Amino acid sequence: KQEVTQIPAALSVPEGENLVLNCSFTDSAIYNLQWFRQDPGKGLTSLLLIQSSQREQTSGRLNASLDKSSGRSTLYIAASQPGDSATYLCAVYSGGGADGLTFGKGTHLIIQP
């Protein structure tokens, strides 16, 4: 059974810092990995999707990397802003069996002004 772990569970940093959020998964046989953002009481907003054949994806100040063989992904946020405060969720799609996403429990990020 696929399991996804996100470290740290919570993070608080001053505005302007570069930071890294970590995601690991137990079964490397994945189709893709997706990073989401969730604001309090809201739905999930997709940030980046990385296919299993890709090493990284970039969108603005966000960069996500994928090392499938070691079962790891990182989300790099450059020049953090208070508006980046949210919970960040990592999810993998493995196909087969229960055909859906397996989620980590998220990293709750606070950017201090």
Place this chain on the structure above:
Amino acid sequence: NAGVTQTPKFQVLKTGQSMTLQCAQDMNHEYMSWYRQDPGMGLRLIHYSVGAGITDQGEVPNGYNVSRSTTEDFPLRLLSAAPSQTSVYFCASSYPTGNGYTFGSGTRLTVV
């Protein structure tokens, strides 16, 4: 706006009542799924569908029913609500092989 629409946004039920959570998408996605989100448990898959007429169970299917008569709609039915079903429910859709999921804004359900 293209996307996944969930109704209602909030609902309070009494134990034993039944209800249907609605989900509709207009992106012609084949894959649709339902998740519940609980504190400390993260998001867990309830049921999913890989196309009209095809549904299957996820990780936590007990107490829920689904059907998929059209590509656009994937309703979730609570047969006899229990307090343990108090949660936030999310519907999602994607292209085959989970290629880029889009989530609805969620339904916050309280069972008293």
